[in-house]
Amino acid sequence: MSSDAQALHHESFVLNVGPQHPATHGVLRIKLTMDGEYIVDAEPVIGYGHRMHEKMGENRSYAKFLPNTGRLDYVAALFNGHGYVGAVERLAGLVVPERAEYIRVITCELNRIASHLLWVGAFLVDLGGFTPLLYCFDDREHILDLLESVTGSRLTFCYFRFGGVCNDVDDNFIAGARAFVTSMRSRMPLYDAFVSKNIIFRKRCEGIGILSAAECRKYGASGPVIRGSGVAYDVRKLEPYSVYPQLDFDVPVYTEGDCMARYRVRIAEIVESLRIVEQALDKLPAGPVMADKVPRALKPPKGDCYFNVESARGSFGVRAISDGSENAYRLKLRSPCFSNLSLFQECARGMLLTDALALLGSLDLVIPDIDR
Amino acid sequence: MTEGMLMNLVRLLLYLVGMIGFAAFNAAYLTLLERKQASWMQLRRGPTEVGPWGLLQPVADGVKLMSKQLLLPRDVDVPLFLLGPIMVVVPPILCLVTIPFSETVVARNYNLGLLMIFAFGAVSTFALMLAGLASANKFSSIAAARIVAQNIAYEIPLLVIVLSLVMTTHTFNLHTIVAQQAGGFWHWNLLKLGANPLMPVAFLIYFICLLAESNRAPFDMVEAESELVAGVFTEYSGMGFGLFFIAEYVNIVVGCCLATILFLGGWHCPFGLLPGLHWFLIKMYALCVMVVWVRWSFPRTQFYGLLNLSWKYLIPLALANLLLTAVMLKLF
Numbered sequence: 001m002s003s004d005a006q007a008l009h010h011e012s013f014v015l016n017v018g019p020q021h022p023a024t025h026g027v028l029r030i031k032l033t034m035d036g037e038y039i040v041d042a043e044p045v046i047g048y049g050h051r052m053h054e055k056m057g058e059n060r061s062y063a064k065f066l067p068n069t070g071r072l073d074y075v076a077a078l079f080n081g082h083g084y085v086g087a088v089e090r091l092a093g094l095v096v097p098e099r100a101e102y103i104r105v106i107t108c109e110l111n112r113i114a115s116h117l118l119w120v121g122a123f124l125v126d127l128g129g130f131t132p133l134l135y136c137f138d139d140r141e142h143i144l145d146l147l148e149s150v151t152g153s154r155l156t157f158c159y160f161r162f163g164g165v166c167n168d169v170d171d172n173f174i175a176g177a178r179a180f181v182t183s184m185r186s187r188m189p190l191y192d193a194f195v196s197k198n199i200i201f202r203k204r205c206e207g208i209g210i211l212s213a214a215e216c217r218k219y220g221a222s223g224p225v226i227r228g229s230g231v232a233y234d235v236r237k238l239e240p241y242s243v244y245p246q247l248d249f250d251v252p253v254y255t256e257g258d259c260m261a262r263y264r265v266r267i268a269e270i271v272e273s274l275r276i277v278e279q280a281l282d283k284l285p286a287g288p289v290m291a292d293k294v295p296r297a298l299k300p301p302k303g304d305c306y307f308n309v310e311s312a313r314g315s316f317g318v319r320a321i322s323d324g325s326e327n328a329y330r331l332k333l334r335s336p337c338f339s340n341l342s343l344f345q346e347c348a349r350g351m352l353l354t355d356a357l358a359l360l361g362s363l364d365l366v367i368p369d370i371d372r
Numbered sequence: 373m374t375e376g377m378l379m380n381l382v383r384l385l386l387y388l389v390g391m392i393g394f395a396a397f398n399a400a401y402l403t404l405l406e407r408k409q410a411s412w413m414q415l416r417r418g419p420t421e422v423g424p425w426g427l428l429q430p431v432a433d434g435v436k437l438m439s440k441q442l443l444l445p446r447d448v449d450v451p452l453f454l455l456g457p458i459m460v461v462v463p464p465i466l467c468l469v470t471i472p473f474s475e476t477v478v479a480r481n482y483n484l485g486l487l488m489i490f491a492f493g494a495v496s497t498f499a500l501m502l503a504g505l506a507s508a509n510k511f512s513s514i515a516a517a518r519i520v521a522q523n524i525a526y527e528i529p530l531l532v533i534v535l536s537l538v539m540t541t542h543t544f545n546l547h548t549i550v551a552q553q554a555g556g557f558w559h560w561n562l563l564k565l566g567a568n569p570l571m572p573v574a575f576l577i578y579f580i581c582l583l584a585e586s587n588r589a590p591f592d593m594v595e596a597e598s599e600l601v602a603g604v605f606t607e608y609s610g611m612g613f614g615l616f617f618i619a620e621y622v623n624i625v626v627g628c629c630l631a632t633i634l635f636l637g638g639w640h641c642p643f644g645l646l647p648g649l650h651w652f653l654i655k656m657y658a659l660c661v662m663v664v665w666v667r668w669s670f671p672r673t674q675f676y677g678l679l680n681l682s683w684k685y686l687i688p689l690a691l692a693n694l695l696l697t698a699v700m701l702k703l704f
């Protein structure tokens with residue numbers, strides 16, 4: 001009570017949102033200095049879920065770090081794996097068979113759809129609407145079943161290996177993925193009617209939490225956040241990797257910069273990802289899924305490289321420095337959520353609590369990805 | 373004389389037990405209805421394990437809530453904190469006293485019944501605010517401040533609408549209001565376009581205010597779980613927490629009863645056949661289902677959106693409605 005009385009004199013008070021709060025989706029703490037319901041300052045406090053993944057990457061062999069990648073951004077775990085194996089392959093000069101690259105793209109894009117679906121549901125829960133979450137989970141379930149059939153897990157995937165993938169896809173998977181593309185396309189009008197056209201949803205998103213392109217650039221925001229502010233920044237187009245150059249897809253960009261733009265970008269990305277999956281399934285070549293002669297104890301030559309992938313949340317980068325031994329000398333993980341969160345402090349100032357939490361939700365943060 | 377008094381006392385006791393039983397039953401089974409209806413809307417099954425078709429789930433919930441410890445956080449204002457839930461739950465139960473469920477089933481037929489319901493309704497909301505302030509929790513305090521603004525914003529259009537109805541019916545007695553609507557559905561106040569062509573709009577305003585007054589989504593600023601954790605309920609546990617929910621559901625029942633009486637002809641059949649309690653209950657529960665339906669279809673509004681809706685649209689509309697009623701009354 002004494003701290004409350006003190007705060008009354010200053011006409012502002014500190015509100016702790018988190019580490020356990022329904023709007024933070026994990027152990028993120030935001031120290032809000034409030035003037036009534038207006039936010040004077042919002043200071044994100046992170047590190048509650050810090051597990052020293054980067055250090056762990058330095059004191060164990062390359063292969064032993066692979067399962068850790070699934071624990072960074074566990075909602076879109078395949079991208080982390082892709083970034084890490086991509087960096088090590090570049091370091092070791094491994095050539096990945098084309099079939100494996102196609103399988104990587106197919107599974108990653110399926111993972112992106114699953115991640116965006118989860119976001120749509122969770123964002124609506126942030127706004128107080130519970131029902132869409134269950135519809136999203138219904139569709140996401142099909143993807144998880146598909147991915148489980150090839151990767152063996154449903155959330156923290158560890159599917160990619162240096163030089164390929166550990167399991168070839170079978171006909172069941174291909175047929176299932178095709179069926180999913182069809183069913184998901186038929187579901188899109190439902191989401192449109194249920195969510196996009198909902199009057200309260202639009203009131204809560206349109207013109208709320210506007211991020212300018214300059215602010216996004218300043219804090220290194222990427223992914224749907226920057227694409228919702230009118231910048232067509234997509235690693236798949238700008239620094240093409242894997243077999244993305246051979247596939248035809250668009251980068252959805254909206255210029256409004258508000259929560260609605262970020263929502264629309266993600267919905268459009270689901271449609272684009274469906275296109276990518278469909279094309280990749282058509283073009284899927286026959287052949288091996290692992291490169292020949294990848295040594296069991298991988299010792300990449302001395303070197304320093306950076307590999308960037310477009311994860312569901314933005315640009316996920318891995319910098320790996322090898323000193324020629326079995327362990328990486330340094331492993332740096334560039335997480336999209338960390339940069340996307342960092343702009344929150346500046347942008348939340350002067351906003352109302354309700355709107356600021358809508359903005360926070362629209363950034364699509366996965367807290368273990370921030371903390372690493 | 374003494375026999376008459378005794379009969380009166382027995383009658384009073386029976387009604388008291390009946391009202392509390394009705395309120396408790398509704399609070400319990402509306403939670404089940406809510407969970408079942410939500411699950412149908414959300415591609416799932418809802419409670420299925422306790423009893424056949426989950427029918428005993430409310431009993432299990434009640435036992436669970438009662439077996440929990442009532443926690444008293446260190447800084448709370450103890451008397452207010454304990455009084456809060458009780459003061460929230462008693463007024464809506466008292467409101468049921470004057471509701472005419474049928475021609476004969478009415479505990480106390482007050483001449484100012486309508487006024488009494490609104491008087492007690494206001495007590496309930498302010499008790500919620502007190503509970504929030506007594507919690508000594510920032511989230512609860514913010515919610516308490518919101519309740520005051522919300523209550524003022526939505527009590528006005530609600531009362532203005534009811535006032536226009538009182539003007540057309542010339543009475544505050546709920547029994548008389550229903551009796552005036554005898555006959556088919558075209559006699560209902562909802563369709564009494566001769567008295568006021570805006571009657572359906574008035575009903576819509578009443579329904580929106582009902583959602584806001586009973587703190588239901590999309591206007592559930594009191595709870596607002598993704599912003600204010602659990603709003604004024606944050607520090608409450610066990611049955612203290614449970615009482616708030618009983619109050620919420622009884623408030624819905626009272627609001628829906630009132631809508632049935634004021635607009636939908638109370639116990640009268642839409643086709644003039646077999647009037648009675650059953651028609652009242654059918655209409656009332658249909659409205660309850662609508663309240664639940666709205667909750668699971670919409671996200672929450674912003675707080676200022678809520679106030680804007682009231683001050684910019686509902687209050688002017690309600691006032692226009694009042695003016696129109698007065699003009700029509702003078703003309704015809």
